[in-house]
Amino acid sequence: MFKKVLEYTGAYRKTTYGSAALMFLGLIANVLPFFLAYQIIKPLLIKESLAWQTSLWLVAGIALCGVLHAVLYIKGLDLSHKSAYNTLKNLRISLQGKLESQPLGTIQTKGSGALKKLFVDDIDEIELLLAHALPEGLANLAVPILIYAGMFVVDWKLALLSLCALPLGITCMAVMYGIGMKEMKKWYAAGKKMNDTIVEYVNGMEVVKIFGRDGDSYRRFEEDVRAYRDLTLAWYKACWPWMALYTSILPCVALFTLPLGTLFVLNGFSSLPDLVLILCMAFSVGPLFLKALTFMSTIPQINHKIGELEKTLNSEPLAQNDGSFTGKDHSIEFEDVCFAYEEAEVLHGVSLKAAEGCLVAFVGESGSGKSTLAKLLVHFYDVSSGSIRIGGQDVRDMSLEALNDEISFVAQEQFLFNITLLENIRLGRPGATDAEVLAAAEKAQCGEFLERLEQGISTLAGDGGKQLSGGERQRISLARAILKDAPIIVLDEATAFMDPENEEKMNDAIAELIVDKTVIVIAHRLPSIIDADLIAVLDKGNLAAAGRHAELLSGCATYQKLWQAAESSTAWSVSVKGEAD
Numbered sequence: 001m002f003k004k005v006l007e008y009t010g011a012y013r014k015t016t017y018g019s020a021a022l023m024f025l026g027l028i029a030n031v032l033p034f035f036l037a038y039q040i041i042k043p044l045l046i047k048e049s050l051a052w053q054t055s056l057w058l059v060a061g062i063a064l065c066g067v068l069h070a071v072l073y074i075k076g077l078d079l080s081h082k083s084a085y086n087t088l089k090n091l092r093i094s095l096q097g098k099l100e101s102q103p104l105g106t107i108q109t110k111g112s113g114a115l116k117k118l119f120v121d122d123i124d125e126i127e128l129l130l131a132h133a134l135p136e137g138l139a140n141l142a143v144p145i146l147i148y149a150g151m152f153v154v155d156w157k158l159a160l161l162s163l164c165a166l167p168l169g170i171t172c173m174a175v176m177y178g179i180g181m182k183e184m185k186k187w188y189a190a191g192k193k194m195n196d197t198i199v200e201y202v203n204g205m206e207v208v209k210i211f212g213r214d215g216d217s218y219r220r221f222e223e224d225v226r227a228y229r230d231l232t233l234a235w236y237k238a239c240w241p242w243m244a245l246y247t248s249i250l251p252c253v254a255l256f257t258l259p260l261g262t263l264f265v266l267n268g269f270s271s272l273p274d275l276v277l278i279l280c281m282a283f284s285v286g287p288l289f290l291k292a293l294t295f296m297s298t299i300p301q302i303n304h305k306i307g308e309l310e311k312t313l314n315s316e317p318l319a320q321n322d323g324s325f326t327g328k329d330h331s332i333e334f335e336d337v338c339f340a341y342e343e344a345e346v347l348h349g350v351s352l353k354a355a356e357g358c359l360v361a362f363v364g365e366s367g368s369g370k371s372t373l374a375k376l377l378v379h380f381y382d383v384s385s386g387s388i389r390i391g392g393q394d395v396r397d398m399s400l401e402a403l404n405d406e407i408s409f410v411a412q413e414q415f416l417f418n419i420t421l422l423e424n425i426r427l428g429r430p431g432a433t434d435a436e437v438l439a440a441a442e443k444a445q446c447g448e449f450l451e452r453l454e455q456g457i458s459t460l461a462g463d464g465g466k467q468l469s470g471g472e473r474q475r476i477s478l479a480r481a482i483l484k485d486a487p488i489i490v491l492d493e494a495t496a497f498m499d500p501e502n503e504e505k506m507n508d509a510i511a512e513l514i515v516d517k518t519v520i521v522i523a524h525r526l527p528s529i530i531d532a533d534l535i536a537v538l539d540k541g542n543l544a545a546a547g548r549h550a551e552l553l554s555g556c557a558t559y560q561k562l563w564q565a566a567e568s569s570t571a572w573s574v575s576v577k578g579e580a581d
């Protein structure tokens with residue numbers, strides 16, 4: 001595990017080693033006073049005199065050791081934290097890179113709570129390992145080992161007595177580890193579930209309130225919080241007695257040395273000064289040893305979390321390479337595309353060709369797979385089988401960045417970052433000037449609502465863009481696409497939230513945007529797409545037919561049904577309007 005974590009330290013590996021060395025020296029300075037004190041005690045034991053100047057030097061040495069210990073240890077901690085926090089930064093960045101290269105499904109299945117836990121809490125735990133357990137723990141282990149070696153040089157019989165407490169303490173510790181590891185998975189899973197529930201509870205607050213489900217939702221929340229508490233307490237309850245035992249036994253290295261050592265001295269097996277020296281050494285070792293072992297008790301937890309982190313870091317990324325876009329034009333071809341989000345397949349062998357510069361409309365009932373097909377084109381997911389090509393080049397044979405440069409996607413669900421609306425639009429083309437952003441916003445009919453906002457385009461979008469209405473979010477997204485001006489445009493229900501007046505203006509903006517582009521439009525309102533070059537009718541994940549409006553109206557039953565439904569809904573809205581008049 002240490003090896004794995006050290007791999008993440010990268011350029012800071014040497015800093016970690018340096019911090020361990022400084023802490024080691026700091027600890028030597030910490031135990032040295034015991035030897036110096038012994039030098040003062042020894043003459044008393046063997047009834048020799050000690051010059052007062054020597055005593056003074058020894059006392060000064062003890063004080064100096066104290067200062068040295070503080071300076072070296074603090075510097076060691078400083079270095080270890082520098083290395084640890086830089087490693088955490090590297091880990092978070094590589095985790096973000098990994099997630100970005102994975103299919104959206106993988107990310108959504110994990111859940112935002114679990115991902116937040118991974119990004120924030122679990123990675124934070126590695127700080128304990130890098131800043132403390134590794135340098136501090138190792139130094140606290142190395143110094144006692146050195147002292148034990150010294151003890152054997154002084155008097156091997158007394159040294160052996162000091163070692164007697166170790167097997168007992170280590171056995172208690174091993175039992176604790178065994179229990180800890182057994183319960184770890186359950187405890188970790190409960191933590192993950194609690195995180196997910198809390199995030200879901202906060203995100204779904206709106207629904208909870210509308211449907212008056214505070215009780216239900218709170219109950220689930222409370223259950224998970226309780227389950228986490230119960231598991232944590234059960235875990236501690238099982239571990240604590242053993243922890244109490246080993247923390248009491250291990251520092252008592254004098255447990256056997258004092259009584260049995262006295263017998264040895266009385267019987268002439270060992271000398272009194274040696275016994276006193278061994279006791280001094282033993283007392284200096286205890287606290288260090290305990291500290292080292294305390295760090296070790298956290299290792300099963302950290303180990304498990306690193307395992308979880310590795311799973312994410314090593315999970316299968318989207319099929320893509322570093323290739324640039326080399327398609328001969330911007331025609332789009334879906335060839336026998338099958339796709340399943342999870343188990344159930346939602347697209348069953350869809351084949352469709354759209355020539356460069358043409359306007360293609362995807363129509364079909366709700367859930368027929370229109371958005372899924374669009375998301376596959378922008379490579380949010382990998383197809384299960386078949387292929388999608390742009391200008392003859394498979395989307396898997398180019399990098400996501402290269403693909404992104406060719407496509408503007410206005411998704412059905414809009415997400416805005418909590419930065420200003422200006423910056424949200426600028427995401428479409430990061431190099432754009434403020435004037436260009438404002439012009440795009442104007443074209444996307446944002447002007448009217450931006451005027452109403454106190455800070456205009458400099459207003460923050462709120463968490464996920466929640467400060468804006470659905471229609472307003474849609475217009476910001478469209479402004480992004482206008483600014484980006486990519487050769488392929490995908491509009492998924494881009495005007496779904498618009499009122500008729502704004503829709504007309506927005507359609508004008510779209511009409512301007514799509515000139516000379518290859519466009520895919522997904523629309524529920526069929527009248528808006530009757531002039532499309534190609535209408536693809538989707539039915540339960542199958543392509544029922546593809547053609548122009550007139551052809552489909554005479555030859556495709558699914559389209560006829562959709563058209564009738566569209567006409568009757570128009571009639572319905574007119575009659576409702578008529579009644580109101």
Ligand SMILES: Nc1ncnc2c1ncn2[C@@H]1O[C@H](COP(=O)(O)OP(=O)(O)OP(=O)(O)O)[C@@H](O)[C@H]1O
Binds near residue numbers: 108346364370412
């Ligand atoms: N993230 C997801 N995970 C699992 N299943 C999904 C996911 N998104 C969509 N589906 C399922 O895939 C099928 C196609 O969904 P899709 O969103 O493509 O439909 P759609 O034609 O765009 O519908 P709508 O007109 O309502 O937007 C549906 O059965 C839907 O339940």
Ligand SMILES: [Mg+2]
Binds near residue numbers: 370371372412492
């Ligand atoms: Mg959809």
